[in-house]
Amino acid sequence: MTRHVEVAVIGGGPGGYPAAIRAAQLGKNVLVIERHKLGGECLNYGCIPSKALIHTANVVREIERAKEWGVDAGPVRIDMAKLQAWKASVVDRLVNGVGQLLKGNRVEVLWGDAAFRASQILEVRLRDGGYDEVTFDHAIVATGGRPSDLPAFRFDGARVISTKEALELPTVPSELLVIGGGVSGLEIACMYAKLGSKVVVVEILDQLLPGMDPEVVRLLGRRLERLGIEFHVRSLAKAWREEGGKALVDVDTPDGPLQVRADAILVAVGRRPNTDGLDPDRAGVTLDGKGHVVVDRQMRTTNPRVFAVGDVVGPPFLAHKATREGRIAAEALAGHAAEADYRALPSAIFTDPEIATVGLQEHQAGTQGIRTAKVPFAAIGRALAAGDSDGFVKLIVDSSSNALLGGTITGPGASDLISELALAIEMGATVEDIALTIHPHPTLPEGIMETAEAALGRAIHVLNR
Amino acid sequence: MVREFKLPDVGEGVHEGEVTKWFVKPGDAVKEDDPLVEVMTDKVTVQIPSPVTGTVLELRAREGEVVKVGSVLIVLGEAGETAAPPLPTPTPKAPPPWATPAPSRRKPEDALPSAGAVAAAPSVRRLAREIGVDLERVPGSGPGGRVTEADVRRAEVGPPAATPAGIPTPARPVDATLREERIPIQGLRKRIHEKMSKSKTTAAHFTYVEEVDMTQLVHLRDHLKAQADRKGVKLTFLPFFVKAIVAALKEHPTLNATVDDAHGELVVRRYYNIGIATATEEGLTVTVVHDADAKDMWALAKEIERLSTAAREKKLSLQEVQGSTFTITSLGKEGGILATPIINWPEVAILGIHRIERRPVVRDDQIVVREMMYLSCSFDHRVVDGHVGAAFVQSVRNYLEHPATIFVGTE
Numbered sequence: 001m002t003r004h005v006e007v008a009v010i011g012g013g014p015g016g017y018p019a020a021i022r023a024a025q026l027g028k029n030v031l032v033i034e035r036h037k038l039g040g041e042c043l044n045y046g047c048i049p050s051k052a053l054i055h056t057a058n059v060v061r062e063i064e065r066a067k068e069w070g071v072d073a074g075p076v077r078i079d080m081a082k083l084q085a086w087k088a089s090v091v092d093r094l095v096n097g098v099g100q101l102l103k104g105n106r107v108e109v110l111w112g113d114a115a116f117r118a119s120q121i122l123e124v125r126l127r128d129g130g131y132d133e134v135t136f137d138h139a140i141v142a143t144g145g146r147p148s149d150l151p152a153f154r155f156d157g158a159r160v161i162s163t164k165e166a167l168e169l170p171t172v173p174s175e176l177l178v179i180g181g182g183v184s185g186l187e188i189a190c191m192y193a194k195l196g197s198k199v200v201v202v203e204i205l206d207q208l209l210p211g212m213d214p215e216v217v218r219l220l221g222r223r224l225e226r227l228g229i230e231f232h233v234r235s236l237a238k239a240w241r242e243e244g245g246k247a248l249v250d251v252d253t254p255d256g257p258l259q260v261r262a263d264a265i266l267v268a269v270g271r272r273p274n275t276d277g278l279d280p281d282r283a284g285v286t287l288d289g290k291g292h293v294v295v296d297r298q299m300r301t302t303n304p305r306v307f308a309v310g311d312v313v314g315p316p317f318l319a320h321k322a323t324r325e326g327r328i329a330a331e332a333l334a335g336h337a338a339e340a341d342y343r344a345l346p347s348a349i350f351t352d353p354e355i356a357t358v359g360l361q362e363h364q365a366g367t368q369g370i371r372t373a374k375v376p377f378a379a380i381g382r383a384l385a386a387g388d389s390d391g392f393v394k395l396i397v398d399s400s401s402n403a404l405l406g407g408t409i410t411g412p413g414a415s416d417l418i419s420e421l422a423l424a425i426e427m428g429a430t431v432e433d434i435a436l437t438i439h440p441h442p443t444l445p446e447g448i449m450e451t452a453e454a455a456l457g458r459a460i461h462v463l464n465r
Numbered sequence: 466m467v468r469e470f471k472l473p474d475v476g477e478g479v480h481e482g483e484v485t486k487w488f489v490k491p492g493d494a495v496k497e498d499d500p501l502v503e504v505m506t507d508k509v510t511v512q513i514p515s516p517v518t519g520t521v522l523e524l525r526a527r528e529g530e531v532v533k534v535g536s537v538l539i540v541l542g543e544a545g546e547t548a549a550p551p552l553p554t555p556t557p558k559a560p561p562p563w564a565t566p567a568p569s570r571r572k573p574e575d576a577l578p579s580a581g582a583v584a585a586a587p588s589v590r591r592l593a594r595e596i597g598v599d600l601e602r603v604p605g606s607g608p609g610g611r612v613t614e615a616d617v618r619r620a621e622v623g624p625p626a627a628t629p630a631g632i633p634t635p636a637r638p639v640d641a642t643l644r645e646e647r648i649p650i651q652g653l654r655k656r657i658h659e660k661m662s663k664s665k666t667t668a669a670h671f672t673y674v675e676e677v678d679m680t681q682l683v684h685l686r687d688h689l690k691a692q693a694d695r696k697g698v699k700l701t702f703l704p705f706f707v708k709a710i711v712a713a714l715k716e717h718p719t720l721n722a723t724v725d726d727a728h729g730e731l732v733v734r735r736y737y738n739i740g741i742a743t744a745t746e747e748g749l750t751v752t753v754v755h756d757a758d759a760k761d762m763w764a765l766a767k768e769i770e771r772l773s774t775a776a777r778e779k780k781l782s783l784q785e786v787q788g789s790t791f792t793i794t795s796l797g798k799e800g801g802i803l804a805t806p807i808i809n810w811p812e813v814a815i816l817g818i819h820r821i822e823r824r825p826v827v828r829d830d831q832i833v834v835r836e837m838m839y840l841s842c843s844f845d846h847r848v849v850d851g852h853v854g855a856a857f858v859q860s861v862r863n864y865l866e867h868p869a870t871i872f873v874g875t876e
Contacts, residue, residue, distance in 0.1 A: 335728070336595070337591075337594040337597075337727065338594075339594065341587070341590050341591070342587070401584075401609050401610075402609070403584060403609065426587045427586045428584030428585060428586065428607075428609070430608070433608075
C-alpha cells in the first residue's frame with residue numbers, strides 16, 4: 001500500500017510523539033511510524049522505570065534510617081516480582097497515555113521499521129512482514145539511540161546487561177559490577193546498593209561523572225562509600241569468565257589488578273544512534289563521523305524536507321532536550337520561525353544525593369568576570385528536619401551585571417529545585433531578582449534564595465566571606 | 466461547567482488584539498451569540514460573541530489591554546453558576562519526560578545552541594524571531610538592560626527618532642498642550658504604521674499608470690441601474706473592476722500571489738480573494754471579497770455593499786478582513802488623477818482606481834468627449850517585471866473598455 005502524509009515521524013519516543021502532536025495541532029496530517037513501543041527508551045526502559053525503582057530504593061533506605069529517628073519497622077523484605085509488576089503498571093499507564101494523546105490529536109500510528117527510499121519516500125516493513133510505502137511532505141527522524149557495549153563485554157542479556165535489563169531483573173543481584181561511572185551507571189549502582197546488593201563501579205576516566213564539578217563528585221564519593229559502593233577510577237575492566245556460578249571479572253586499577261565477582265555486569269558506557277537500516281543517505285540526509293544526524297538550529301537535516309530530533313542528533317542524551325527539539329521541528333516545518341534558542345539546558349541525576357546542573361559550571365567558568373556563591377543545605381532548616389542535609393546550592397554569577405549564568409545543586413530535592421535556576425537564566429534574571437523573591441519557610445528552595453544573597457555578600461544563615 | 470474563552474487564533478499574522486470594550490461584567494447572564502467584547506486587531510475591530518449561554522464569572526483583561534492570541538479573555542459558567550474557583554489543572558495523561566539516565570561523556574552544555582548574550586525572556590526572544598527583529602540591535606529598557614516585549618515591538622516599527630547622546634531632551638513647555646496635541650499612536654493606527662513601513666521597506670515599489678476609456682462601462686452601468694434599483698442593490702463600478710481584475714489575474718497568475726520572504730518563495734494563489742481598501746473612522750481597513758471568481762456581478766455588488774456597511778458599523782469579522790490575494794484601492798469621487806498606492810504586503814500588486822470624468826480625446830482624428838479614467842497600479846518589482854505589470858494593466862484596461870468581454874470568459 002502506498003500513502004501520502006504531510007508529516008511522517010519516525011519513532012514515537014520523547015522526541016517523536018511531542019513532534020507529532022505539535023504538528024497535528026498546527027493542522028498537519030501526521031503519521032508516526034514506531035517499530036517497538038510508544039514512549040521510546042524514556043518511558044519503557046529509561047527515565048520512568050528507573051525512577052519507579054529508585055523511588056522504592058529510597059523508601060527502603062528511609063525505613064532503615066528511620067531507626068535513628070525512633071521508628072523501627074523491623075527488617076525490610078523486598079518482593080522483587082511485585083515491585084517489577086508495579087513498575088510495569090506505571091510504564092503501561094504512561095505508554096497508553098501517549099497512545100491516547102496521539103489518537104486524540106488524530107495522529108495515526110503505523111507499526112513497523114522505516115527506511116528512506118528517496119528524498120520524500122519511506123518504506124516501512126510492517127510487523128506482519130509486508131511493506132508499505134509512505135510519501136511525505138516532511139519527515140522527522142526521532143529514532144533515538146541504544147546502549148553501547150564493549151568488545152570484551154558484549155550484551156548477552158544474562159550476565160552482561162544494559163540499563164534496560166538492569167531495570168528488569170527478577171531478583172536483587174547479591175553482587176553487581178557496573179562498568180561506567182556516568183549518570184545511568186551510578187543511578188543504578190545507588191539503587192541496587194539500597195536494595196541490598198554489593199556494588200562495584202569501574203570508571204576508566206579520572207573521576208566519576210566525567211565533566212561534573214569536582215566538588216560535587218567528592219561529595220558523591222563520600223555518599224557512595226556510605227552506601228557500601230566500592231568504586232575504582234582510572235580503572236579498566238578487561239575480561240570476564242564464568243566461574244562457580246558467577247562472573248569473574250578482571251579489572252586493572254592504579255593499585256594493581258583486581259578480581260571482582262558478580263551476578264550481573266552492567267555495561268553503561270554510552271549510547272549510539274539508531275540510524276542503521278534507516279538509509280538516511282538515500283534521502284540526502286548526512287550523518288557525522290559518529291553516526292549522528294547533522295542538523296541546524298531548526299533541526300533541519302541536509303535534506304530540507306527532513307528534520308531530526310533527540311538522541312539521534314547527538315549528546316547530551318536527555319529526554320527533555322528531545323521533546324523541545326521535536327516541538328521546534330514541528331513548528332519549523334509548519335513555517336514558523338521556531339529554532340533552538342535556549343540559554344540553559346538543565347539536567348538531573350538521580351544518584352544519592354541527587355545532582356542537578358544548569359548553565360555554566362564553576363570548573364568550566366575560569367575566574368574571569370564571574371564569581372560563585374555556595375550555601376550548604378546544613379544551613380537550611382527544612383533539610384535538617386528531613387534528616388538529609390548533605391549537599392549545597394552553588395550559583396555562578398556574572399560579576400558585572402549580577403546575571404545568573406549557571407548553577408549546581410546537590411542534595412535533597414536537587415532535581416526539582418534546578419528548574420528555578422533554569423527559569424532565572426532564561427529570563428535574564430540577576431541574583432538580586434532571586435534574592436528579592438520571597439521563598440517560603442521552611443522549604444528547600446530557601447537554599448537558592450540564601451545563595452543568591454550570599455552572592456551579594458549579605459546572606460543571613462551563613463557567614464559571608 | 467466553567468469554561469475559559471480565549472482570544473481565538475485567527476492566523477494570518479494576527480498575534481494579539483487590544484480589548485477596546487467589554488459588553489458584559491461578572492455576574493451578567495449571557496446568551497449564545499450575545500456580544501461579549503470588542504477587540505481591535507491589526508486588521509480590524511471585531512465583536513466577539515459568546516460561544517455559550519451562561520454566566521460571566523470573570524473578565525481576564527481590562528479595556529485597553531493588549532491580549533495575545535490564545536490567552537484567556539473571559540471565564541464563563543453555566544447559568545446560575547457564581548463562584549469562580551481556581552480552575553483545576555487538568556491531569557496530563559502523560560508526564561513531561563524526565564532526564565534520560567544516559568551516560569554522556571560530554572559536558573551538558575556542549576550541544577547548546579549558541580544563543581546570543583542578550584538578556585531577554587524566552588517569549589521575547591521568540592517574538593523577535595517571529596517578526597524578524599535582531600535582538601542584538603535592540604536597546605533594552607528593562608532592569609540590567611533586559612530587552613522587553615515593548616522594546617522589540619518598538620524596534621519592529623523602526624528605530625526611535627535619534628536623540629543625540631549627551632543632549633538632554635528639552636522638557637515640554639508648559640503651554641505645549643495649547644499649541645500642540647499629542648495623539649497616541651495605538652490600536653488600528655499603530656497597525657497601519659507597522660504595515661505601511663513594512664511594505665515600503667520590503668517590497669520594491671514601482672507604479673504604472675494607464676488611461677482607460679470607461680464610456681461603454683458607464684453606459685452599461687446606467688443601463689443596469691433600473692434593474693439594480695428593483696433588486697435593491699446599490700450598483701457601483703467596483704463589482705465591474707473586481708470582475709475585470711479577476712479575469713486579468715487569470716491571465717497573469719503571478720500577480721495573484723504573496724511573497725514568503727522567510728522561505729524565499731512566491732506563493733501563487735489559485736483562488737481570488739479581492740481586498741478592497743475601505744476608509745473607516747479609525748483608519749484604513751481592507752475588506753475581502755472571498756472567491757470573487759465564483760460570484761456573479763449581482764452577488765459581488767451585494768457582497769461589496771454588505772462589507773462596506775459592516776466596516777462602517779464596526780461589525781466586520783476577522784474572516785472578512787483577511788486572506789486577500791490582490792487589493793484594490795479606490796477613493797471614489799475623491800479619487801484624484803493619479804496616486805502611487807502602497808502594496809498590501811505580502812501581496813505583490815495593488816490597483817488604484819481614480820475619478821471618471823468626461824474629457825476631450827482624439828478618436829478617428831476627431832476630438833470627442835469620452836468618460837476617461839486613470840488606473841495607478843503598484844507592483845513589487847522584486848517579483849513583477851515591468852512588462853508583466855504593464856501587460857496586466859493593459860489586460861484590465863481591455864476588459865473595462867469592452868465590458869462584454871468580461872463575461873466571455875478566459876478559458
